[in-house]
Amino acid sequence: MLVGGSVSEEALVGQVERAGGFQAVVFLHVILAKLARRGALRYLVQGPVGTLATLEPLSPRFELSSQPLASVRRLRLSRFAHVRRDGEALVLESPRAHGRVVLGHAAALALLAGLAMPTTPDAAVERLAPHEVPAALTLLELLFRTGFVLAAESDGSTEEERRPALALWEFHDLLFHAGSRRRLYGRRVGGTYRLAGTVAPLPAVPPPSEPAIALPRPDLALLARSDPPLVEAMERRRSHREPGARGVTLAHLGELLFRCARVRQVRPGERDEESSRPHPSGGARYPLETYVVVGQCEGLEPGLYHHDAAGHRLEQRGGMTPTVRALLADAQVGSHPPRVLLILAARFARTSFKYESIAYALILKEAGVLLQSLSLAATAMGLAACVVGRGNPELFEHAAATEGVAESSVAEFAIHGCTPEGRPLAEPHSRP
Structure with missing residues (x-):
């Protein structure tokens, strides 16, 4: 989200390209990445019923993976991902992620429910109403590029089961470790009374x-x-x-x-x-x-x-x-x-x-x-x-x-x- 409102990435890229050409677009992406790492940028997924979800960067290590969703056949929700209430909002968080997702519509929860088992991108959104599918696929892309959703093998395993360094972590242990050690934007730490x-x-x-x-x-x-x-x-x-x-x-x-x-x-x-x-x-x-x-x-x-x-x-x-x-x-x-x-x-x-x-x-x-x-x-x-x-x-x-x-x-x-x-x-x- 930019100061004064929001704009789609596609529209922003189009405006910059018309004004400055390809080099200006490259520079734009560099600037957007820096803003995101500093917590100054949010990504909104808009649908016909309003905001489906909002991705909020929380760490200087935040970045969107360059691997597109189209490159994988099967997906599965990270076993460290969890949904909780924060004030009046439902948020999706993970001790492995450097951002969080504020869920703004029931369709977002329905999408997550379909990712508990390994599935394909098309199957993940098939339970949604047709008018909700485009925004849900955009959200799925964001979830994949931020590590909330992972590529899955034919047996349903993800890197979190295959990599020993990750497989040895239990959910509650990694959540506690990250929750008490990481410094995230907007988070107060120490003797605050x-x-x-x-x-x-x-x-x-x-x-x-x-x-x-x-x-x-x-x-x-x-x-x-x-x-x-x-x-x-x-x-x-x-x-x-x-x-x-x-x-x-x-x-x-x-x-x-x-x-x-x-x-x-x-x-x-x-x-x-x-x-x-x-x-x-x-x-x-x-x-x-x-x-x-x-x-x-x-x-x-x-x-x-x-x-x-x-x-x-x-x-x-x-x-x-x-x-x-x-x-x-x-x-x-x-x-x-x-x-x-x-x-x-x-x-x-x-x-x-x-x-x-x-x-x-x-x-x-x-x-x-x-x-x-x-x-x-x-x-x-x-x-x-x-x-x-x-x-x-x-x-x-x-x-x-x-x-x-x-x-x-x-x-x-x-x-x-x-x-x-x-x-x-x-x-x-x-x-x-």
Whole structure:
């Protein structure tokens, strides 16, 4: 679309050719390509009932392929293409595309539906009314030249199935990767506080609850003298999936959580509270909460607990119910379930209140940092532990009575006991 209205490419080329000849037309195409890559140009597909669709470039890498639709026999919609609502519009997007298509008429959706299976261009539009076919074929050409629609082989496969680099990607993984990493026109990224004044921020620390059990606090000065060097801990770290030589105690839990997950300070932030903890967090948001599922732990009854990171206490959330038992069973990767399972849950609004486009990516990065901290601390303490590669958020939400979109599990860490070479606990351990 040009300033002041729209014009067909055919009409524009004709005007330029009459005014300046072939060289002027070549220059026109160069200019149009540059405008599109800068997001200053839109492509409208007009039909007898109005605008069928609008193609909006979103990236400097946007370009229309030079391969014409007529060069292929079979077509198929990309398996990464998806339709969603954006405000009052339906849009077709793909993590592989450098533009998006705003769908303006039901005929556009009907065209997409016909592309789920491999088909020919003529067959793709045969279900449309005759007066809709010319515009639909124009849209199909645009979809093909922008990568939303791909050439298909006789077996129905496209390059997305044949190329290993693409075949290995699942839809949700590539969508998340592109959605949290790419810089697109009109997209805000970072600390925008997009809902400030509309949504109230969560406190840095959830309010404490009772009943709770005070956890022992290790002497950090003593640990600084007795711990193995960082290099040694990193080299000794292993994933232990079988029962340890000895069991886990309340003192072990107290030390591990104090080392890695306690709140050191709550302070005023830019627009709400921030906190300081042993591991880093994007914008000091610290959305992660640690839940402790106890199967066997000396000094603790089996059940589900929440770590009060500010008070360094374990708040009781329930006994060994079938759901809590299922959480332990779900984390089993060896011959036995873990004696203790740490579940890292995120209060998502802590991060998304500030950050736009990257909030969930930041939460997962923080979970990885905390898992590494737990792994190294467990190694230094002689605990047999490992990161769990999967989790069950539905089980967690049921056990902890949380609303999944507000707070849910994002990572798990299993403790199976103590390694044979596990060191005695550093003394003294104090209680608050």
